[in-house]
Amino acid sequence: xxxxxxxxxxxxxxxxxxxxxxxxxxxxxxxxxxxxxxxxxxxxxxxxxxxxxxxxxxxxxxxxxxxxxxxxxxxxxxxxxxxxxxxxxxxxxxxxxxxxxxxxxxxxxxxxxxxxxxxxxxxxxxxxxxxxxxxxxxxxxxxxxxxxxxxxxxxxxxxxxxxxxxxxxxxxxxxxxxxxxxxxxxxxxxxxxxxxxxxxxxxxxxxxxxxxxxxxxxxxxxxxxxxxxxxxxxxxxxxxxxxxxxxxxxxxxxxxxxxxxxxxxxxxxxxxxxxxxxxxxxxxxxxxxxxxxxxxxxxxxxxxxxxxxxx
Amino acid sequence: xxxxxxxxxxxxxxxxxxxxxxxxxxxxxxxxxxxxxxxxxxxxxxxxxxxxxxxxxxxxxxxxxxxxxxxxxxxxxxxxxxxxxxxxxxxxxxxxxxxxxxxxxxxxxxxxxxxxxxxxxxxxxxxxxxxxxxxxxxxxxxxxxxxxxxxxxxxxxxxxxxxxxxxxxxxxxxxxxxxxxxxxxxxxxxxxxxxxxxxxxxxxxxxxxxxxxxxxxxxxxxxxxxxxxxxxxxxxxxxxxxxxxxxxxxxxxxxxxxxxxxxxxxxxxxxxxxxxxxxxxxxxxxxxxxxxxxxxxxxxxxxxxxxxxxxxxxx
Numbered sequence: 001x002x003x004x005x006x007x008x009x010x011x012x013x014x015x016x017x018x019x020x021x022x023x024x025x026x027x028x029x030x031x032x033x034x035x036x037x038x039x040x041x042x043x044x045x046x047x048x049x050x051x052x053x054x055x056x057x058x059x060x061x062x063x064x065x066x067x068x069x070x071x072x073x074x075x076x077x078x079x080x081x082x083x084x085x086x087x088x089x090x091x092x093x094x095x096x097x098x099x100x101x102x103x104x105x106x107x108x109x110x111x112x113x114x115x116x117x118x119x120x121x122x123x124x125x126x127x128x129x130x131x132x133x134x135x136x137x138x139x140x141x142x143x144x145x146x147x148x149x150x151x152x153x154x155x156x157x158x159x160x161x162x163x164x165x166x167x168x169x170x171x172x173x174x175x176x177x178x179x180x181x182x183x184x185x186x187x188x189x190x191x192x193x194x195x196x197x198x199x200x201x202x203x204x205x206x207x208x209x210x211x212x213x214x215x216x217x218x219x220x221x222x223x224x225x226x227x228x229x230x231x232x233x234x235x236x237x238x239x240x241x242x243x244x245x246x247x248x249x250x251x252x253x254x255x256x257x258x259x260x261x262x263x264x265x266x267x268x269x270x271x272x273x274x275x276x277x278x279x280x281x282x283x284x285x286x287x288x289x290x291x292x293x294x295x296x297x298x299x300x301x302x303x304x305x306x307x308x309x310x311x
Numbered sequence: 312x313x314x315x316x317x318x319x320x321x322x323x324x325x326x327x328x329x330x331x332x333x334x335x336x337x338x339x340x341x342x343x344x345x346x347x348x349x350x351x352x353x354x355x356x357x358x359x360x361x362x363x364x365x366x367x368x369x370x371x372x373x374x375x376x377x378x379x380x381x382x383x384x385x386x387x388x389x390x391x392x393x394x395x396x397x398x399x400x401x402x403x404x405x406x407x408x409x410x411x412x413x414x415x416x417x418x419x420x421x422x423x424x425x426x427x428x429x430x431x432x433x434x435x436x437x438x439x440x441x442x443x444x445x446x447x448x449x450x451x452x453x454x455x456x457x458x459x460x461x462x463x464x465x466x467x468x469x470x471x472x473x474x475x476x477x478x479x480x481x482x483x484x485x486x487x488x489x490x491x492x493x494x495x496x497x498x499x500x501x502x503x504x505x506x507x508x509x510x511x512x513x514x515x516x517x518x519x520x521x522x523x524x525x526x527x528x529x530x531x532x533x534x535x536x537x538x539x540x541x542x543x544x545x546x547x548x549x550x551x552x553x554x555x556x557x558x559x560x561x562x563x564x565x566x567x568x569x570x571x572x573x574x575x576x577x578x579x580x581x582x583x584x585x586x587x588x589x590x591x592x593x594x595x596x597x598x599x600x601x602x603x604x605x606x607x608x609x610x611x612x613x614x615x616x617x618x619x620x621x622x623x624x625x626x
Contacts (some may be wrong), residue, residue, distance in 0.1 A: 124326070124329075135563060135579070139582040140337060212452065220455070239460050242463075245464055245475075250468075254461065261457060265449060
């Protein structure tokens, strides 16, 4: 009874913070993650077990979502595919955060020359599309998940670091930072223990959104045959089954596609809710608390020109 | 204005130069020697190997090769494909028109639909706004390759309205074959542009000068045109520039999905075949397209907004 009570309290709190759409997204992602972790327990069949008698079988009791061209169970392939499909983006976002956050914090803390140099490098990398960078890396090192992940990690550093830098910059000029500095605390302690903690929602939220985009990019690469390789179950690889598509069997192709869209949708919705802003994250110029849409017409005290900030 | 133009041109050439070094250098640091592509599984004698290396100028130091390549590129000679033996310029020339047409079609769709939806959402709060918001939240998560699969399944295989792969002859055939690829790329970009447009226009609608103009009795259309839209343009133009650049990157995926003979498909094929001269040239072209899009959006902004023009010339 006590556990139930705690669960209820936990749920109410999450619901209050994330709202209805955020909670639905969080629950969906939790289910996907659990299924990926427990794939061998959940999957009804071996994802690579071919059975030509079942080729293009429709949904039935033995194959809940049907089978593909060589009779492999689609549901099992989706379940096992969630492992590679989620592992890649997780690595990309992890590496990008690990390198991007220290750079962004240093840039926001020291300002001046350090900030200028870091911003320049970020701009240069940002100018290259991540997909092109990944394709070039694959041209160098051959197809595979590792080169794709390395290339996308580099491409995603500026994406995250620019947002962290902007948020940390706002904290940098607030009085509490000056107060801490006057008390003699060092730069590392203030940035990591105070500034970083204060901007944590933004970091986590944007990381979730970046996770979604990285998932799309990696799935695109796997679709092209440049990242995860064919027999391995992966959502992107499954969508590339153009044979099935042209023969009119749409389920083996559309099911992983829909799963990709739903997962990324959940990630962007959740990320936007956590960082407390309306998406899209990187095309918005300034973070501003927007109240209800009813505020249209109510004069806001807003005297900044919109032009200078556009970049 | 002239100084802004010069400034941007300088930056553009610097970026292109740096990325050409990066692309040229990195491709020759790759494991495995380039001439192995020609030999395949055969084991040539050292003399043959040396002769081939000499013919491909692989026996010269990297800076010399880079200089030769760069002077060639400036004179319009992009090298020779190692797989087909054709000049790279010919292979690119064959696909460039298709890719440019595809990007143009996509961007026309994106600008018309995206801005239309964004404006509708901004000007009609309530139900229209909610519907557009829901639609865009979903559409920004539909990647071009999933959209391609859906479109092929519905409009090519089931309905049979458009070809599932390849494009026809003549302008009509090309347009017919490029409709589905263009729509596949437009889905995600439309969502982005609609959001940016909605937010930018909303922001302007809330401003005091707009309220004042309305209270003074100016016609709504006039206020909308010269007060709201003019001020809302800069972020929208930036977004269109970014999205055009992103569309060039998406052609890699979509042209492969629909077997459109263009630059994107050529890139993926060349990467798979390790045809380095083609990969180099195409990668450089895609980077150039990317940089040009961003520079163009800056310049158009300066044309639209006199304040930026002054800021640009003083820096």
